Amino acid sequence: MRSLALWRGAGLAVLLAVAALVPLDGNVVLTQVGVLVLLYVGAAVAWNIFSGFTGYISLGAAVFFGVGVYTVALFTKHLNLVGGAVFALYPLGGLVAAAVAVPFGLIALRVRRHTFVVVTIAVFFIFQLMAYNFSWTGGASGLIPQYLNWSEATVYNPFYYTALLIAVVAAVLAWAIWGSRFGLQLRAIRDDEDRARGLGVKTMRVKLTAFVLSGFIIGTLGGLYFYFQSDALPQYAFNPFFDLTVALMAFLGGFGTLSGPIFGALLLEPYLGWAQQQVTNTYAAQIVLGVLFLVVIIFLPRGILPTAGEKLTALRASRQRRAAERAAGPPAGLPVGAAAAGGSAEPTSRSAS
Amino acid sequence: MTALLRAAGISKAYGGVLALSDCSIEVERGSIAGLIGPNGSGKTTLFNMITGYGRVDSGDIYLNDARITSLPPDKVFALGIGRTFQLTRVFSRLTVMENMIVAAHHKERAGQAGRWRNPFARAGGPATRKRAMELLEFTGIAGLAGDRAETLSYGQRKLLELSYVLIAEPEIILLDEPAGGVNPTLIGTIAERIRELNRQGTTFLIVEHNMEFVMGLCDRVTVLDYGNAVVSGPPEVIRSDRRVLDAYLGTAAEEDDDSSAA
Numbered sequence: 202m203r204s205l206a207l208w209r210g211a212g213l214a215v216l217l218a219v220a221a222l223v224p225l226d227g228n229v230v231l232t233q234v235g236v237l238v239l240l241y242v243g244a245a246v247a248w249n250i251f252s253g254f255t256g257y258i259s260l261g262a263a264v265f266f267g268v269g270v271y272t273v274a275l276f277t278k279h280l281n282l283v284g285g286a287v288f289a290l291y292p293l294g295g296l297v298a299a300a301v302a303v304p305f306g307l308i309a310l311r312v313r314r315h316t317f318v319v320v321t322i323a324v325f326f327i328f329q330l331m332a333y334n335f336s337w338t339g340g341a342s343g344l345i346p347q348y349l350n351w352s353e354a355t356v357y358n359p360f361y362y363t364a365l366l367i368a369v370v371a372a373v374l375a376w377a378i379w380g381s382r383f384g385l386q387l388r389a390i391r392d393d394e395d396r397a398r399g400l401g402v403k404t405m406r407v408k409l410t411a412f413v414l415s416g417f418i419i420g421t422l423g424g425l426y427f428y429f430q431s432d433a434l435p436q437y438a439f440n441p442f443f444d445l446t447v448a449l450m451a452f453l454g455g456f457g458t459l460s461g462p463i464f465g466a467l468l469l470e471p472y473l474g475w476a477q478q479q480v481t482n483t484y485a486a487q488i489v490l491g492v493l494f495l496v497v498i499i500f501l502p503r504g505i506l507p508t509a510g511e512k513l514t515a516l517r518a519s520r521q522r523r524a525a526e527r528a529a530g531p532p533a534g535l536p537v538g539a540a541a542a543g544g545s546a547e548p549t550s551r552s553a554s
Numbered sequence: 555m556t557a558l559l560r561a562a563g564i565s566k567a568y569g570g571v572l573a574l575s576d577c578s579i580e581v582e583r584g585s586i587a588g589l590i591g592p593n594g595s596g597k598t599t600l601f602n603m604i605t606g607y608g609r610v611d612s613g614d615i616y617l618n619d620a621r622i623t624s625l626p627p628d629k630v631f632a633l634g635i636g637r638t639f640q641l642t643r644v645f646s647r648l649t650v651m652e653n654m655i656v657a658a659h660h661k662e663r664a665g666q667a668g669r670w671r672n673p674f675a676r677a678g679g680p681a682t683r684k685r686a687m688e689l690l691e692f693t694g695i696a697g698l699a700g701d702r703a704e705t706l707s708y709g710q711r712k713l714l715e716l717s718y719v720l721i722a723e724p725e726i727i728l729l730d731e732p733a734g735g736v737n738p739t740l741i742g743t744i745a746e747r748i749r750e751l752n753r754q755g756t757t758f759l760i761v762e763h764n765m766e767f768v769m770g771l772c773d774r775v776t777v778l779d780y781g782n783a784v785v786s787g788p789p790e791v792i793r794s795d796r797r798v799l800d801a802y803l804g805t806a807a808e809e810d811d812d813s814s815a816a
Binding site: 377381384388389396399400401404 | 646
């Protein structure tokens with residue numbers, strides 16, 4: 202167990218070192234792609250803190266993202282900000298998204314499972330429609346910040362490091378929550394919400410806290426996205442594919458695990474970026490995304506990392522069994538596998554002793 | 555001496571079906587009370603009404619003379635009523651120890667009221683973990699503390715449910731068929747543990763179909779039939795009550811008499 206933790210730590214350190222060095226390469230396109238990858242890592246991790254830990258699948262993450270986008274866009278416009286000052290607004294995008302998450306959660310978290318998914322989608326479309334139809338959001342033409350006259354070679358570096366910072370903070374937060382009392386309550390809700398309630402867990406408060414926290418992080422990333430893209434448009438700020446992508450990333454890597462969403466985002470976002478450049482028809486990439494979603498849900502419902510872990514454990518167990526078989530000679534009567542299984546799962550003898 | 559737990563005139567209908575009609579029971583402090591009755595007589599519904607898993611249509615429930623009618627489950631639990639379920643409900647993807655810690659949160663918090671807590675501190679302090687291990691040893695599943703609850707057998711889950719209800723130190727524990735589907739050796743263990751806890755002051759209300767278990771363990775038995783408490787009294791009286799024989803025991807009554815004589 203300890204060596205596993207050590208390996209994980211080492212892996213993370215290498216990953217982080219590589220991530221920190223990417224912009225130094227001087228390749229502007231690479232840095233630009235890197236910003237999006239990190240943005241999705243942060244979003245998938247944040248989504249997982251609520252949906253992965255509690256089992257409530259939300260397809261409304263784009264609500265928080267879009268609210269972050271428009272919050273920063275509106276403040277930038279009305280305060281006439283440009284450059285580094287806009288970066289200081291990102292937490293504000295998160296705060297407004299968190300404020301939106303409170304009533305959103307109070308409504309949506311009364312229902313569970315499929316109904317919850319449908320409610321989150323409905324709320325998402327309400328927000329997208331509002332963005333299209335209010336005058337102060339700029340309607341379909343959206344909002345555009347002032348021109349950023351930073352050097353073209355390094356213009357994306359501040360965005361990159363900010364996204365990296367948010368992603369790392371989100372991952373550390375997820376890790377800290379996992380083993381905490383709060384995290385344990387979230388995971389108890391995932392397993393049996395009513396039972397958790399019967400053991401004194403204030404389920405609504407616990408769910409809502411995770412929902413708001415998740416919304417805050419995603420809102421912050423929305424703020425970053427606005428300035429990075431230099432526009433706030435309804436179809437991109439409130440993008441249904443953002444919802445699907447974020448959920449798919451977490452499912453692909455490992456739903457409800459700590460490293461799964463990071464892994465899923467690192468794997469999927471570069472592919473999506475690449476696919477969009479390969480085909481002129483952007484819908485093709487989206488269709489592939491939809492198919493991938495189905496394949497993952499059906500064949501890898503627990504994600505790549507947990508499934509691979511299980512396979513590895515099973516492989517190791519069968520190898521040990523075979524080694525034991527060789528040592529013990531031919532089995533007498535009972536197959537060795539069955540005997541071993543019976544020995545480890547004998548319920549009565551152990552509990553009665 | 556007033557009753558620790560009192561349900562007065564509880565009625566509850568699901569759709570057109572009356573699950574409980576004007577049902578009243580009392581559980582004395584320090585006793586082991588039994589609740590028996592045919593399938594569908596309203597035993598589990600009564601448990602649900604007491605523990606907040608559903609609202610009563612009419613009637614009132616009192617704990618220590620304080621009205622707790624239709625309070626939510628977390629409040630009922632905090633006031634000192636613990637329960638287990640007929641079909642065991644444990645947190646399957648948490649370890650046995652984590653299951654215990656979830657149930658201990660309420661008590662932990664009461665112990666450190668007003669003090670600042672680090673929200674990211676590891677769940678379950680050393681005192682809680684020690685207490686959890688003691689209880690798991692008491693119920694005989696300490697060796698499984700690190701295993702995921704989903705790997706436990708049915709009987710072991712029953713013991714885990716009992717253990718994590720115990721860690722919150724409730725005044726009264728409602729057990730829904732603790733012996734159902736459990737092998738005879740384990741039934742003996744469970745009965746022994748209940749007696750021991752009762753000696754230490756915990757009150758019990760037990761729903762059970764295993765007559766031997768109920769009659770051997772309980773000080774007082776209440777019989778439910780069609781959502782109504784038909785009769786209540788010591789096991790000897792219940793055994794021979796004609797209404798009980800009619801409503802519930804039927805032809806099995808003769809066998810029961812034999813075993814009581816022995």
